[in-house]
Amino acid sequence: MSDAAHTPAPAAAPAPDFTALGLNEPLLRALQELRYEQPTAIQAQVVPLVLAGQDIAGQAPTGSGKTAAYGLPLLQQLDTAQDAVQALVLVPARELALQVRDELKRLGKFLPNLRVAAFYGGHSFQEETRSLKQAPHVVVATPGRLFDHLDRRTIVPNKLQLLVIDETDKLLELKFQEALANIVQRLPRRRQTLLFSATMPEKVLELVRKNLTRPRHVQAEGQAEALPESLTLLGHVGTAEKKPAALFHILQKPETGRTLVFCNTRQRCEELARFLTSRGLTAEALHGKLPQPERDKALLKLRNGSALALVATDVAARGIDVTDLDTVVQFEVPEKADTFQHRAGRTARAGAAGTAHILATPAEQALVQRWAVAKDIKWTPLQAPALPPAAKTPKPTTVTLHVSAGRKEKVSAHDLVGALVNVAGLEREAIGRIEVFDHYSYITVPREAGRAVQDSMAGARIKGKKVRVTEVR
Template sequence: MQTPDTSAAGAASEAPKSAQLDPQFADFALSPALLAGVAELNFTQPTPVQQLVLAPALEGQDVAGQAPTGSGKTAAYGLAVLQQVDPTSATVQALVLVPARELVLQVRDALQRLGKHLPNLRVAGYYGGHAMRDEVKGLQQMPHVVVATPGRLLDHLERRTIVPNRLKVLVLDEADKLLELGFQEEMATIISRLPQRRQTLLFSATMPDAVLALVRKHLTRPRVMNVGGANATTLPDTLVLRGHVLSASEQKPAALFHLLNQPTAGRALVFANTRDRVEELTRFLRGRGLAAEALHGKMLQPERDKSMLKLRNGSATVLVATDVAARGLDVNDLDTVVQFDPPHDTDTFQHRAGRTARAGATGTAHLLVTPPEQQKIQQWPTAKNVQWAGLRPPALPAAAPKAPRPSTVTLHVSAGKSEKISRGDLAGAFVSVGGLEREAVGRIEVFDHHSFVAVPEAQAQEVLARMQGAKVKGKKVKVALIR
C-alpha cells in the first residue's frame, strides 16, 4: 500500500484544466439517469470539490479529500457511488459511514434524490436510537447503498443482517469527527470485514495526523485533494462574522435575545456547550415569545427529528443546539448562527459558523464573548475576519413581547414509505381533502412509518378536522398537530 504524499494536496487544489473551461456535469461519465437527477436538483455547475473528486472517483481510484463545510462533497462522492451501483443486484454495494444520526438521514436523503431516476434503487439509513427490529424488517429487501453510524453498522455485521461480500465502495465521511467521537475501534473492525478489493473515498473538513494515519492505513494509492489548497479552512466570502464583546457573561441572554429580534435574523441556529444550557436557553427564548426548539444528544431520536423538522419547515425560527448539530444539521437556508458559548477550538468555531452561508448563500455568524474569550479566539487564523465591537444589550422586557409567530405549523400523518406513500400523494390529499391551495402546502417529509406536512397556521385547525379519517392512497390515516 502506497503512503500518500500529503504535499500532493497543494497540487490537487489547483483547478484542473477542465475546471478552467467551466465543466458541466455532462462532461463526466455519468449515466443519463444520474444527469436527470442532477438537473432536477437544479445543480447547474460542479462545485470545486465535485470538479476535483468526480473524475478520479469515477475511474475507481481511492480519494482522500479535504473540503470545507457546504462545499458539495456529498454530491461529489454520491454521484461516484451511484454510478457504480447495479440496482438489479439485491446486494449491498456501497457503505457510507458518518458520525451522527442526523448525518445518516441527511446523506441518505441526498443520495435518494440524486438517484431518483435509477430504477429500483434502494438507499437505507441505520443509526443508534432507531428500533433495530424495524431496521431488520426493512433489510428483508436488501438496500444497494447503506448509510450508517459505525456502532449500528457493526451491530448489523455481527448479526449478519448485512453481509457486504459484494461491496464495491466504502465512504468515510467527516473522518475527523468519526475519530474525535472515538469510533476508531468500530471502524477498524468494520473495515476488517469488508472485501479488500474495493474503492475507498474519505472526506474530512480537517486533516490532522490521525486522519492522515487513517488514509495511509486504509486507502490504496489515493488521490489526496485539498479543495482550496492552503486556504481550505477559510470560511466562505458570503459569510459575515461578527464578534460582540460583553463586559460580563451575565449579559449574554439579553444579547442573544437582541440579536434574534433583529429584522435580518431570519432562521437561526444557536450553539451552547452543554445540554443543560441548551434546555435553559430554549425555555428562556420561548418565555419571551420566540418559537425555539432544542437539540442535544440526550434527547430521544424522535424528539431530535421533530426539532430539526420544525426548523426546516418554518414551524420554529430558532434551534438551540450542542455541537451534535454542527455537522449533521440538514437545513440549507439558515440566515443566522449565534455562538452563545465560546467554541473550544478553531475547528469547532469553523464548523459552527459554516452552518450558514452554504453553497454561495449569504449569512451571518455571531460570537458572544467576554474579553478573555475574545483574546483566545483572536489567535485563531479561521477567526481573522471577525468584525469585533463592544455590545451593551438593551434590558430585557419585563413581560414576554408579542414576537412574530411562525407562519406554519407541522402536522403528523400516520403513514409513510412502508405504505408506499410519497410526497405527491400527501400533497394531493391535503389539497383535495384538506382544502388547501397547492402552493399553501409546505414542506413534506416522508419517513418509514409516518410523515410530516407543514401547513399555514391560520388554516391548521380546519385542515386538521378535514383530514381526520381521510384516505391517502387508499389507506386511512390519523393526523395530529405537532407541538
C-alpha cells in the same frame, strides 16, 4: 493492504462543466435536472481520481460539495443488476446518514433499480433487517449500527467494492475508533477506500496510513482556511451574564430569519431553549440525547418556519438537513478554530448571503482572535437591552400539525393535500411543507387555520385509515 506512501494530487482547476469529468449519461441527466452546472473545486479533483481507481484522502470543509464528489463516481461504478451491497458510506450521525442517502438517490435518479439505504442507531433494528431481504446497492450508516449488522450477518459485504469514511474527524471525536477498526476487519481487502475530513489531525492521518493504499491527498485550493465571501461575521463582546438577553435581541431583528444557535453542552442547549421559550420565542433544542421523534420534530419546525430558532450542540447539528439558514449564532465559543468554521459555514451556502454571530467574553475574544479563519470578524460591544414582555414577541405565522399515518399506511403527501382541501376546506396554496415518515406525517398550515383544521379532520379517514390530527407544540 495499506501503504504509507503519500502521493500528492496536483492542483486542478475546476472543470468547465460536469461532462469533462468522465461521468455517464444518467448521472449527467440528474445533475442537469438538479441544476448543478459546474463542479466545485473538490468535485473537479476527486471524481476523475475515484473513477481511475485511486484511494482518496480528502480535506473538505462544510459546503464544499463533498457528498457529490464521492457520490457521483460511487454511483457510476455500481452494477445495479447485481443484488449485493457494493458500497458503504460511514457517517457520524443519523441526520447525516439520511442527508447522504437522499443526495445519492437524487444523483442516481436515472440509474435503473438503484437501492440506497440508511441505517442508524435509534431506528428499529428489526425493521432494518426486514428491509435487507433485497440487498441495497449502497448502505449509508453510523458505525455502531453497521457493526451490529455485520456482526449478526444481516449485511454480508463480500461483494463490496468501495468504502467511504465521511466526516472522519468527527467520527474520531465521537470515539468511533474501535468500531471503525472492527468494521474494516470484516470488509474485503481488495476494495477502494475514500476518506474525507474537514481537518487532518494526526489521528486522522494514522487512519489514512492504516486503511488506504497509495492514497491521493486532495484539498480544494483556498477552501481549508476560508469562509464564504457572502458570509458576514459579527462578534459581540461583553460579560457572560449579558449573553441570553443579547441573543434574544438578535433573534428579534426581522433580518435574522431562520437561525441555528450553537451551545457547547446538552445542558446549556436545553437551558437556552427554555429561556427563549419562556420569553415567548418559539425555539427548539437539538442534542444527541434527544429521542428520535423529538429530533425529527425540532428539525421540521425550523425547516417549515414554525420555530424561529434551533438551539443545538455540534454533534447534533453535524449534517442536519436544513437549507437556507439565514443566521448562525455561536452562543458559546468553541475550543477549536475548525469547530468555529463548521458552525459559521452552516449559513451562506452556495453563494447565498448569511450572517454568523459569536457572543464572547473578553477572554473568549482573545482566543478567537488567534484563529486565522476568524480574522474578518467585526467586533462590537455586546448589546443586551432590557427583555420586552413576552406578549410583544412576534409568533411564527404557521403551525405544524401531526397526522397519525405515514408511509407504512400507504399515505402520501398527495393524499394529505387532498384531505386538507376536501375535508378541512383549505386552499391548496395555503398548505406549506409536508414530510411523511413511516407511521406519521407533519403538515405546515397557517396559524389562524390550525385549530379549524384539527376540528375538521377529527374522525376523518385517509386511505381508509382513521387519523388523528394534533398541533405539534
